[in-house]
Amino acid sequence: MKLFITFEGIDGCGKTTQLHLLQDYLTRKGEKVTLIREPGGTKLSETIRQILLNSKESINYLTELFLFESARAELTEKVILPALNRNEIVLCDRFYDSTTAYQGYGRMIDISKIEVLNKLATNGLEPDITFYLRIPLEIAKERTKSKSLDRMESADIEFYKRVINGFDEIYEKEKHRIVKIDATNNIDSVHQSILVYIHNRLNI
Numbered sequence: 310m311k312l313f314i315t316f317e318g319i320d321g322c323g324k325t326t327q328l329h330l331l332q333d334y335l336t337r338k339g340e341k342v343t344l345i346r347e348p349g350g351t352k353l354s355e356t357i358r359q360i361l362l363n364s365k366e367s368i369n370y371l372t373e374l375f376l377f378e379s380a381r382a383e384l385t386e387k388v389i390l391p392a393l394n395r396n397e398i399v400l401c402d403r404f405y406d407s408t409t410a411y412q413g414y415g416r417m418i419d420i421s422k423i424e425v426l427n428k429l430a431t432n433g434l435e436p437d438i439t440f441y442l443r444i445p446l447e448i449a450k451e452r453t454k455s456k457s458l459d460r461m462e463s464a465d466i467e468f469y470k471r472v473i474n475g476f477d478e479i480y481e482k483e484k485h486r487i488v489k490i491d492a493t494n495n496i497d498s499v500h501q502s503i504l505v506y507i508h509n510r511l512n513i
C-alpha cells in the first residue's frame with residue numbers, strides 16, 4: 310500500500326518507540342514498510358545529522374535551517390519517493406513540521422520563508438497522515454533527564470515552550486492530515502490509539 314506517515318512531537322514524546330511498534334504491526338499485516346528518520350536515512354543525511362546534533366561549534370540559525378532542509382532533500386529524492394513508487398508504506402520519524410516548529414516557532418525564523426523551503430526540499434510531497442504525539446514540557450524534561458543531551462535538546466525552556474506552541478498551531482491548521490495523540494499515557498495505550506486510527510482510516 311502506498312502511504313506516507315510521519316510522526317512528530319518534542320524530544321521525549323516517545324515517537325521513535327511508537328514508530329517501531331507501528332512498523333511491527335504493519336509488517337505482521339503483510340505490508341512492506343520503509344522506516345526512516347529525519348535528519349538521516351541516507352549516508353549524506355546521517356552525516357548532516359551528526360553535524361546538527363553533535364557540533365561543538367555554535368551553528369547560525371539559518372545554517373541550521375538549510376542543513377535540515379538539505380538532509381530532507383536527499384532523503385525525499387533518494388529514499389521516500391522511490392519507496393512510495395514501489396507502493397510501500399513509508400514511516401518517517403519527523404518531517405517538515407519539525408522544521409516549522411523548531412526553526413520557525415523555536416528559533417523564530419519567518420514561518421512563511423520556512424514553508425517555501427519545506428516545499429522546495431520535498432518537491433511538494435505531503436504526508437498522508439501525521440501523528441502528533443503531544444506531551445507537556447515537564448513530562449518531556451522528566452523523561453529525558455537521565456539522557457546526555459545533544460545540541461538541539463540542550464536548548465532552553467523558553468525555546469521548547471515555543472516549539473510545543475508551534476506544533477499545536479500546526480495541528481490546528483492541518484487537521485485534515487494531523488492526528489493528535491495524548492502521549493502522556495503508557496506505551497501500549499498510545500500504540501492502541503494509533504492502531505484505532507489506522508484501522509478506521511485504512512481498514513488494516
Ligand code: TMP
Nearest residue numbers: 320347348377403404407408411461462
Ligand atoms: P530526533 O532526536 O527526534 O531524532 O530529532 C533530532 C533533533 O533535531 C530534535 O531535537 C528535533 C530537531 N529537528 C529540528 O530542529 N528541525 C528539523 O527539521 C528536524 C527534522 C529535527
